[in-house]
Amino acid sequence: MFILSRLLRRCALLGAVISTPLAFAAGSQSIDEFYDGPYIFDGSDSTQHQVNWICNGKLKQQVHTQLNAQIQRPHNCGQLPQPSLNPDATQLSADSYSGIKQIVALSDVHGQFDVLVTLLQRHNIIDAQQNWTFGDGHMVMTGDMFDRGHQINEVLWLMYKLDAQATAAGGKLHLLMGNHEQMVLRGDLRYIHPRYELSSQLLERPYDQLYGRDTEIGQWLRSKNTLVKINDTLFLHGGIDIEWVNRKLALDKVNQLYRTNVDKTKAELKQDPLLSYLFFGNGPTWFRGYFDEDYSQQELERILAYFEVSRVAVGHTSQDRVLGRFNNKVIAIDSSIKKGKSGELLFIDQQLWRGTFTGEKLSL
Template sequence: MLIGADAHLFENRLAYQLEGEVHVFLRNGQAFAHAIRGDNDKGFRVDTLALAAGQDSTITVSFPADSSSFQVLVSSDISTPSSIYNDGQPVVAISDIESGFGAFRQFLVAHHIADSTMHWTFGKGHLVLVGDFVDRGASTTQVLWAVYQLEQSAKAAGGTVHFIVGNHEIKNLQANFQTANEKYFHIAGILGKRQDQLFDDEALLGRWLASKNVLEVINGVAFVHGGLHPDLPKHQVSVEDINRIVRDGYRVPYFSPAAVTTESFLRSGTTGPAWYRGYFKDDLSQQAVERSLDAVGAHAVVVGHTLQGKVNARFNKKVFAIDVKHPKDYLSSFPLRRSEGLLIKEGAYYRLQRDGSADSLQ
């Protein structure tokens, strides 16, 4: 406990219930929803529904932990989002949910961002998901569909959901499933596919994930999963260039080349924006932090990736660290885990807690 460890005391076997698992695949311009029915005792079958071509359709996503479900509006439109936003609207950020749908939903409801059916209630505000929403849990599909639905609902209401890609999203796009729940290997088999095909370009969730940015600047604040390496200014790349270069490598496993290039620097597992941990491990100066912020036109940065005891500010409120231990859907842990996030409103920063309260970050 002194070093931040915890113990998993009990696992709910509902984690392995596959009834209601839904995946959408694209083939020759047509979308098909595949829903798993049955269990180990009765056997499994897959119900397949062709979604209306060129139109938005609805699927139902189940959450076995509490037998709830929510509707997802499946859109035929997938496009790369903008990299820079300036509108003065409030911003809420949360990171490293790690396939914990229950904790994610509870946080959104507590802070009036969405209701329990994943319908947006945050007006014209911004919700920033700062990476690692997949892996290490049994609700990857539910979390991704929830984000997808929130994105559609927010857009209709004038708000914006920003899904910043983290290193674990990149791992899934590159078919690295070392920290994925074992049930997804079997889900893929029931669907007649390999596990990597759950996130390839013919999978709606895979194509959608691959369209997302690794860095966005919102109202002058940069949001990136790992961080901005102090050598970033040397490469003289814009925010748009950073996103394009890293996106182009989402499906290419990284290796260290003999000579460092801008591409290898940005995709690296140590210096890349989805992986860098230097704010917490390197001996950085305040000037180095500020130079990397200047390189992307930001006055502060919000990061996940590196676990914290609580949401906090560093480097004279230039770096905000928001990765905390969120509760798991099907695991009881000791000490108890509690979700936290960050609110940025009218230039002030607040630590958001599980119960819906907000504390000023001084």
């Protein structure tokens, strides 16, 4: 609400802002150096899309009608992404996979696009042009692309592209929803970077509606799972606590509940005991119990047995590197990419590996 109140105050000054340099909290960037987008909204019919760019602090718009053709950014509009729309972007993915030979996982990028690209390139997941090179491998991003950082759209459009390219190569990108995706989609904007206030202002939409159900990225995000089981590993953002087991919940049911209810307000979610558990407190996108000193390994064993897995891989709780706990039955993959300096990957083949920021692979 604080962010929105500041935005509303600035809306009254729109005319002045467009002609006056604006200093951002992140540094000395002025409005004349501000680039963002594209934000793609549904048009008047299913063949039209309104493409919105912010170039040098000014809004530019296009109409795009060709699904498989690359969208060209306007002249003098920085290095913003130029996506090709994927007609299969909202196709639902399975909850469980077996027989996957190579898996790579990471978490909590929080808009740190440059660190993300460097890390993926040094481990040959993408090439110099940021295209998928991981073949039939599966890549898991366990949420929290939104908030804190200053290159959210760049991260989102890269993941959007890799989603299509991985599938075409016989592999898979699993983009799981974290608590920050859920927060933004329901309008909780406490953690957005200040630069996106200007994007909201110029597009005349609250920030959450830049990813609404009438947008390309918003529809794509709402089709994604929150948990996935690959081989003998369960991947999710926060963690599973024993309440899941006691409630006898199933992956497919919970993933559908997240997709169906992600736009509801906090008050609406709190009215339903199951939704309140899933979206808040010790729910799967918030739980941090594995990192408590007194966490019960017996409880962990019950959870692993319930899902018939050997381990759980989670983000959300920051570490200095990819870290194994309880004899690698819990793998922490939030390697503090959000700080914008470095990060690591988890690799799973016949063994467990840390992929360091320098490109080394070390046994976990």
